[in-house]
Amino acid sequence: MNIILLGPPGAGKGTQAQRLQKDLGMVQLSTGDMLRAAVASGSALGKQAKDIMEAGKLVPDELMVGLIESRIAQPDAAQGFILDGFPRTIPQAEKLDQALAGHKKKLDAVVSLEVPIETLVERISGRRSCPRDGSVYHIVQNPPRREGFCDLCGASLVQREDDKPESVRTRMQAYEASTAPLKDFYARRGLLQVVDGVGAPEAIEAAVVAALKPR
Ligand code: AP5
Numbered sequence: 572m573n574i575i576l577l578g579p580p581g582a583g584k585g586t587q588a589q590r591l592q593k594d595l596g597m598v599q600l601s602t603g604d605m606l607r608a609a610v611a612s613g614s615a616l617g618k619q620a621k622d623i624m625e626a627g628k629l630v631p632d633e634l635m636v637g638l639i640e641s642r643i644a645q646p647d648a649a650q651g652f653i654l655d656g657f658p659r660t661i662p663q664a665e666k667l668d669q670a671l672a673g674h675k676k677k678l679d680a681v682v683s684l685e686v687p688i689e690t691l692v693e694r695i696s697g698r699r700s701c702p703r704d705g706s707v708y709h710i711v712q713n714p715p716r717r718e719g720f721c722d723l724c725g726a727s728l729v730q731r732e733d734d735k736p737e738s739v740r741t742r743m744q745a746y747e748a749s750t751a752p753l754k755d756f757y758a759r760r761g762l763l764q765v766v767d768g769v770g771a772p773e774a775i776e777a778a779v780v781a782a783l784k785p786r
């Protein structure tokens with residue numbers, strides 16, 4: 572099964588993608604994580620993306636499409652994938668269709684996680700991430716076993732550069748202007764499933780899994 576997780580910053584896309592990867596064996600393809608790895612490695616892509624990401628703006632479509640096209644062609648994506656953070660614009664969605672058709676793959680569902688703005692802000696301000704393996708925590712809602720350190724690999728957790736209030740405002744605006752229209756785009760094709768993203772992560776995962784079942 573190949574699915575997209577849609578939702579504004581802090582909606583829980585990464586959290587749910589990691590859970591689904593573990594429980595259903597699909598691979599998480601997070602463009603945010605890919606870009607952060609590129610920035611950390613100092614690659615050409617990372618150099619182009621760094622300032623754009625820190626400001627909370629969208630990285631140009633042409634860079635993103637190339638990145639995801641090569642990723643879905645890799646062998647582990649054959650077992651099914653969860654797109655987390657891609658597509659984010661209508662042109663990205665159209666290019667994704669072409670890339671999937673070229674690999675004889677298709678989308679099975681698009682799940683939109685719906686969360687009110689005050690909850691998003693609260694989640695983002697408490698988020699801590701593992702720079703090594705991408706694990707996501709929250710200082711209150713989902714703390715690591717040992718404060719400040721990743722449960723899985725032991726690395727020191729960090730707060731993302733783009734989680735400062737000014738960047739968060741820009742990210743929310745970018746979501747509303749460029750990404751939210753994808754809900755209509757996929758609803759017209761009968762692929763959209765809307766899931767309440769408020770509640771315990773395990774309850775939300777159960778709702779996502781239920782939404783993926785054929786009707
Ligand atoms: P990206 O990394 O994709 O960021 P985002 O979409 O803003 O989403 P977040 O990672 O902030 O939130 P999330 O929904 O994954 O929530 P999470 O699970 O972490 O992109 C970053 C940047 O990269 C973009 O701004 C852009 O510059 C660039 N970029 C990436 N893809 C791009 C593309 N396709 N095109 C152009 N540019 C692109 O959860 C948030 C917090 O809440 C965590 O602390 C978590 O522990 C907690 N939490 C999660 N679920 C729950 C729950 N149920 N209850 C309580 N707490 C919860």
